[in-house]
Amino acid sequence: MKLAVVGKGGSGKTTTAAVIARTLARRGMSVVALDCDTNPNLGISLGVGDEETERLIAMRQALDEGQEEHTPTWDQLVDRFGSDAPDGVRLAVVTRIENPEPG
């Protein structure tokens, strides 16, 4: 099942995504939460804390800047470069893949 949350920045998009993710996980689903925002902070709303969220973002940036040898596959992205959030939600920051720069 694929669910996308969209909206103007600051409208409550990330909070909505996080509460829905954790609630679905509590219902027994296996949930992967993807942060595709150019200002990633889904980790904070999920409850992993800002330090861990920042660490994930830094890791994503390192990936983007080619410090990793291979472009990760989908599974690698989630397994190696993701983080465990409360209620068993798996969080990954995918900013780069989803959002090429304009122009």
Next chain:
Amino acid sequence: MRVAFVGKGGSGKSAIAGTFARALARRGEPVLTIDSDPMPGLAFSLGLEVVEDAVLDDAVVERQEGEEGPRFRLRPGLTVAEAIEQYAAVGPDGVRFLQFGKLRGHVASLFRSQLAFREITHGLPPNGRWNVVGDLPGGTRQPFAGWGDYAHTFIIVVEPSAKSLLAARRLAKLASGDRGPKVVGVANKVSDAGDTDLVRERSGLEVIASIPWDEALAEAERNAKAPIDYAPESPAVRAVELLVARLIEEG
């Protein structure tokens, strides 16, 4: 002065940028506002009705076969000053407003107007008459990868929340590589001195102003009105006016 406001969506950057521009214009300064945020904001905060994009497409021409130089440039004979006259909307207090295309779902149509926009902003004479106040997307490298070239100072608008601080730290780090523009912070939606301290400590920025939490600004937003028109006496508007005064003084 040439400033660009940056910050996470929802931080209040457009409201502050718009109020700042109007306040600056009221002091007799010629002000050009530049909106390169694909999401709406600055026009409302300036007191402009939603501005349908000026047709910037025809401001640029493509390089001909065999010609040298960049692929796109301003139409021959069109100076930056003329481009501003022709394409910028005129708002209250004489503020000029230039925006590049808001995303309407068709990416291709943006291309030429984006290029025209860049030609104009890059072509602004360094010591020209225009004060420039910009509103930049709060996203990734954009502010520091060309979209904010006109700015001498980046002002990061920060709320006292973990998310906003996180974004501010990222933006501050992105800017720290540049030798050029100064990067400072403005704390917004501040309830008390503790909030300002929090912003200062957790963002690492020099905080040049504290804008108080102000219900009037939230109301102005809901009514799509410029804060300076809707609530001219409100604490937040006053705080922005003071900031403008101080920056002019510091020269």
Next chain:
Amino acid sequence: MVIADFEAGIGTITRLGEQKLDLVLVVVEPTPKSIEVGSRAAGLASEKSLGRVIVVANRIRSEDDLAMIRSALPGHEVVAIPDDRAIVEADRLGVSPLDLPDRGPAVRALVELAESLPVGVAHQM
């Protein structure tokens, strides 16, 4: 299952091709700016047949707020989430609103929405 917090605005939706999603939650607050982005997003989602669209009307303080959103996004399911200081508090503290001692009406409304979604426990990923 995958839940994606898209780029703020309509950027990502604009670039989506023929992907099918099961659900698009369009989060809108009762301000003209937010409504403008939300209605474009909902429009694009419908145009591209991306999936079921639910409009999450956020920070609702009054019937007028809800009416403003409903009239700007006609023909879509709308779920109202009340304005709630608890969310602001959680943001300030940097914790999930779900982890505050007192959840508050906004969280309760979002949980209710999540629990109403047609997913089976057996349907993993």
